[in-house]
Amino acid sequence: MEEKFAHPELRTPENLVYKRTDFLVDRPLSYCPGCGHGVVHRMLMEVVEDKGIGSITIGISPVGCSVLAYDFLNVDMLGAAHGRAPALATAIKRLWPNRYVFTYQGDGDLAAIGTAETIHACNRGENFTIIFINNGIYGMTGGQMAPTTLPGMRTSTCPYGRDVGIMGHPMKITELIAQLPGTYYVTRQAVHTPAAVRKTKKALRKAIDCQDLGKGIGFVEVVSNCNSGWKMTPVQANQWMEEHMFPKYPLGDIKVDGELVK
Amino acid sequence: MAKIKGDIVVNIERCKGCEVCIASCPFSTISMSEEVNSKGYHFAIKVNDDCTGCSNCALVCPDGVITVYRAKVTV
Numbered sequence: 620m621e622e623k624f625a626h627p628e629l630r631t632p633e634n635l636v637y638k639r640t641d642f643l644v645d646r647p648l649s650y651c652p653g654c655g656h657g658v659v660h661r662m663l664m665e666v667v668e669d670k671g672i673g674s675i676t677i678g679i680s681p682v683g684c685s686v687l688a689y690d691f692l693n694v695d696m697l698g699a700a701h702g703r704a705p706a707l708a709t710a711i712k713r714l715w716p717n718r719y720v721f722t723y724q725g726d727g728d729l730a731a732i733g734t735a736e737t738i739h740a741c742n743r744g745e746n747f748t749i750i751f752i753n754n755g756i757y758g759m760t761g762g763q764m765a766p767t768t769l770p771g772m773r774t775s776t777c778p779y780g781r782d783v784g785i786m787g788h789p790m791k792i793t794e795l796i797a798q799l800p801g802t803y804y805v806t807r808q809a810v811h812t813p814a815a816v817r818k819t820k821k822a823l824r825k826a827i828d829c830q831d832l833g834k835g836i837g838f839v840e841v842v843s844n845c846n847s848g849w850k851m852t853p854v855q856a857n858q859w860m861e862e863h864m865f866p867k868y869p870l871g872d873i874k875v876d877g878e879l880v881k
Numbered sequence: 882m883a884k885i886k887g888d889i890v891v892n893i894e895r896c897k898g899c900e901v902c903i904a905s906c907p908f909s910t911i912s913m914s915e916e917v918n919s920k921g922y923h924f925a926i927k928v929n930d931d932c933t934g935c936s937n938c939a940l941v942c943p944d945g946v947i948t949v950y951r952a953k954v955t956v
C-alpha cells in the first residue's frame with residue numbers, strides 16, 4: 620500500500636525516537652483491541668530495559684486475561700494459581716534476593732480470590748513489586764462482577780447494576796494495603812492518555828526501585844478499561860473510565876517512601 | 882528555517898483498529914484506513930503532513946505497533 624504522507628527519508632536509525640521495546644516478544648498480543656493490558660506490559664518492559672535488569676527479572680502472571688503475559692514479556696516468567704501470585708513471588712524473592720520479582724494481577728485475581736495473599740504479602744513487607752490492573756470486572760471469563768465493580772455498574776452477574784445493599788461495596792484494596800507498614804510505595808495510575816502512560820512508567824520504575832531499598836512492597840494499581848466486558852468501544856470505554864472509575868479510584872500517589880500522602 | 886518534522890510507521894498487520902491513537906495526536910494526523918488488514922481490522926494511517934514525531938500515539942497504542950521518527954529539517 621502506498622502511504623500518502625510517508626517520509627521514508629526520515630526513517631533512519633539516528634532519527635528514531637520511539638519503537639516497541641525488544642523486551643516484548645515479537646508476536647501479536649492476545650488482548651482485545653484497545654485493552655490497557657498491552658500498554659502496561661510495554662511500560663513495564665521499558666522499565667526493565669532502562670534499568671538493565673532483563674536477565675535478573677522474574678515475573679509471575681495471574682489467572683485472568685493476562686495469564687498469557689508469560690508469552691509476551693521477554694523475561695523469566697511463572698504462572699501462579701488464581702490469586703496466588705504474591706505467595707509465589709514471596710518464595711522466589713526470598714530464595715533469590717538478588718532478582719527483581721514482580722506480580723502482574725487483575726482485580727479478580729488480586730482483590731477477590733487472592734485477597735488473603737495480597738494483604739499478607741503486603742503486611743509481611745515482602746520486597747517485590749505488585750502490578751494491579753483494575754478494570755472493575757472479570758474480563759477473561761466474560762465480564763462478571765468483581766469486588767471493584769462500581770455501584771450501579773452492569774455486569775453479566777449483576778445485569779441490573781451492582782446493588783451495594785446485596786452485593787457489597789466496591790473494594791479499594793489499594794487504599795487498604797497502603798495502611799499496612801509493609802508497603803513502601805503505593806500509587807494509582809492509568810494508561811489511556813500519553814501523559815498518563817508517562818506517569819505510569821515513572822511509577823513502575825519507582826516501584827521496581829523499591830527492591831533496591833529492601834523496605835517493602837512497591838504497589839502500582841493501573842485503572843484500565845475492559846471495553847469488551849463493559850460492552851463499549853475502546854474510545855468510549857476510556858471516556859467512561861474517566862467519568863465513572865476515576866471518581867471512585869482517584870489517580871495519584873497514596874504512599875511514598877513509606878509515608879501516606881493521601 | 883529549521884523545523885521539526887516527524888513520521889510514523891504503523892505495523893499494519895498488528896494494528897487492531899482500536900482508534901485510541903487518534904485522539905492522542907495533537908495534530909490530527911491519524912485516521913483509520915478504508916481497507917482492512919488480513920485480520921479484518923481497519924488500521925491507523927496518516928492523513929496529513931503535520932506530524933512532529935511527539936510519540937503520543939506510539940505511547941498510548943495498546944499493541945505497540947507505532948514506530949516514530951523525528952528530525953530537524955530546513956525549509
Ligand SMILES: Cc1ncc(C[n+]2csc(CCOP(=O)(O)OP(=O)(O)O)c2C)c(N)n1
Nearest residue numbers: 682683684701725726727728756757758759
Ligand atoms: C481457582 C479458579 N477459580 C476461578 C477461575 C475462573 N477465572 C478465570 S479468570 C477469572 C477472573 C479474572 O478477572 P481479573 O483478575 O479481573 O482479570 P482480567 O481478565 O479482567 O484481566 C476467573 C474467576 C479459575 N481459573 N481458577
Ligand code: SF4
Nearest residue numbers: 651654684758845846
Ligand atoms: S476481556 Fe477485557 S481485560 Fe480481557 S483482553 Fe479484552 S478488554 Fe482486556
Ligand code: SF4
Nearest residue numbers: 906932933935936938
Ligand atoms: S508522533 Fe505525535 S504528531 Fe506524529 S502522528 Fe503520532 S501523535 Fe501525531
Ligand code: SF4
Nearest residue numbers: 896897899900902942
Ligand atoms: S492505537 Fe495502535 S492498534 Fe489502536 S488503532 Fe492506533 S495504531 Fe492501531
